[in-house]
Amino acid sequence: MLNKIKSLMAPAATQTTAGALAEKFGLELRGNPKTLVRGVAPIADAKPGQLAFYSTEQNSAAFKILPIDVLKNTRASVILVQPEHAADAPSGATLLITDSPRGNIVKILGEIYREPPRRGINRHAIIERGVFFRNRASVYVGQFATIERGAVIEPDVKIYPNAYIGKNVTIGRGTIVQTGAHIENATIGADCVINAGAVIGKDGFGYTRQNGHNVFIPHVGRVVIGNRVSVGANTCIDRGAMTDTQIGDGTKIDNLCQIAHGVIIGAECFLASGVGLAGGVVVGDRALLAGQVGVANGVHIGNDAEVGAHSGVFRNIADGARYMGYPAGPGTEFMRHYAWLRKNTKN
Numbered sequence: 001m002l003n004k005i006k007s008l009m010a011p012a013a014t015q016t017t018a019g020a021l022a023e024k025f026g027l028e029l030r031g032n033p034k035t036l037v038r039g040v041a042p043i044a045d046a047k048p049g050q051l052a053f054y055s056t057e058q059n060s061a062a063f064k065i066l067p068i069d070v071l072k073n074t075r076a077s078v079i080l081v082q083p084e085h086a087a088d089a090p091s092g093a094t095l096l097i098t099d100s101p102r103g104n105i106v107k108i109l110g111e112i113y114r115e116p117p118r119r120g121i122n123r124h125a126i127i128e129r130g131v132f133f134r135n136r137a138s139v140y141v142g143q144f145a146t147i148e149r150g151a152v153i154e155p156d157v158k159i160y161p162n163a164y165i166g167k168n169v170t171i172g173r174g175t176i177v178q179t180g181a182h183i184e185n186a187t188i189g190a191d192c193v194i195n196a197g198a199v200i201g202k203d204g205f206g207y208t209r210q211n212g213h214n215v216f217i218p219h220v221g222r223v224v225i226g227n228r229v230s231v232g233a234n235t236c237i238d239r240g241a242m243t244d245t246q247i248g249d250g251t252k253i254d255n256l257c258q259i260a261h262g263v264i265i266g267a268e269c270f271l272a273s274g275v276g277l278a279g280g281v282v283v284g285d286r287a288l289l290a291g292q293v294g295v296a297n298g299v300h301i302g303n304d305a306e307v308g309a310h311s312g313v314f315r316n317i318a319d320g321a322r323y324m325g326y327p328a329g330p331g332t333e334f335m336r337h338y339a340w341l342r343k344n345t346k347n
């Protein structure tokens with residue numbers, strides 16, 4: 001009974017065949033093209049009817065290479081594998097050959113577990129007069145979602161229940177706004193995902209002290225988010241005070257991050273959970289900020305830079321540099337300091 005309940009709760013997969021996947025994604029097929037694929041699983045846990053992958057790609061230190069015996073003993077019906085490991089696959093398995101199993105498994109997951117199309121505007125949604133839909137028939141708006149006057153909604157947008165879209169907000173083609181997200185004073189690009197509870201475009205923490213009192217600085221800027229950006233659950237991105245807060249194409253922001261007013265983040269960056277960027281911070285393209293990194297006002301972080309978890313950044317970081325620690329410094333320097341402390345503080 002428990003297994004039946006678990007199967008009902010599992011993500012629904014679209015059944016396909018090895019041949020269909022090979023044709024769609026340009027993969028070399030070895031075996032029966034009619035082999036059914038009813039789902040995807042890790043190679044050590046896969047069962048007949050499922051697809052798995054084995055790879056020795058080392059795109060990141062976070063990727064662990066499994067022993068070859070895992071491939072030899074898998075029960076998967078279809079295996080995505082590199083050419084050099086095809087001979088190690090179990091006899092009878094259908095193989096999809098590629099130089100990049102990791103890259104192709106992402107495409108296959110998107111194909112097999114794609115969400116069914118959602119269209120239509122729920123009768124309990126609140127849509128003011130003056131909302132402009134480019135193609136109303138292609139849009140989904142869930143119950144109790146609110147869209148205010150002057151908003152522009154491009155085709156294929158999905159706005160889930162209880163989300164709020166403020167006046168003069170633009171939501172780009174194919175973007176998904178999850179439950180409870182709050183967006184105002186913002187332009188969102190195409191194919192973005194705004195996860196549940198994210199708040200975009202509210203005023204930043206901008207104050208000045210006048211005659212002994214904290215006085216709020218009115219914010220008149222916006223948030224401009226590029227294409228293919230993901231904003232995590234309960235993340236806040238503040239509007240600029242006088243300039244726009246900007247997020248570049250392809251950047252991925254994890255849950256519970258804080259992006260302050262006037263921050264500029266480049267393209268294809270990763271910001272892990274708990275990152276906090278103070279006002280005026282500039283982050284270059286392809287930068288990686290690990291969990292709970294804090295960056296002080298006006299600091300510039302270069303292209304391809306990486307900052308280790310829990311670091312506090314108070315000075316600029318050059319292109320390609322690796323920093324960590326509090327205050328953050330070059331990674332090798334931090335490790336030398338840490339080793340010295342370990343050696344000289346032993347009892």
